[in-house]
Amino acid sequence: MKGDRVEIVVDVGGSATRTYEVVATRAGRRVEIGNRRGVVEVSEVTRSGTTVRTARFMASRVLALVEYPVLDGGRAEPSAGSVEPD
Numbered sequence: 369m370k371g372d373r374v375e376i377v378v379d380v381g382g383s384a385t386r387t388y389e390v391v392a393t394r395a396g397r398r399v400e401i402g403n404r405r406g407v408v409e410v411s412e413v414t415r416s417g418t419t420v421r422t423a424r425f426m427a428s429r430v431l432a433l434v435e436y437p438v439l440d441g442g443r444a445e446p447s448a449g450s451v452e453p454d
Contacts, residue, residue, distance in 0.1 A: 370395045374410050376423065385431060390423050390427045393427035401435075403427060 373391040380386045390410045402409045408430050411422040
C-alpha cells in the first residue's frame, strides 16, 4: 500500500550504524521482507508481484528492521522486529 515503509539499521563497522529506508512510492505497491541464505532482502513490489527495487543486506550486519505499515487513516505506526542471523 502506498506509504508503507521499512527502516533498516545496519552495523557498518566500529561503533557506526547506518539507516536505510525502503518506501512503497505508488498506489498498489507494497514492501516485502525476506531472509534467505544469510541475506535480508527488502523489496518494493507491484500488485502483480513484479519487483521494482530491492535492497540487500548481510543478515549478520542488520541490527533492526522497523516496519511502518500505513493504517486506514493514512498515518504509519511502527511495528518493530529484529533479524537474527541463521
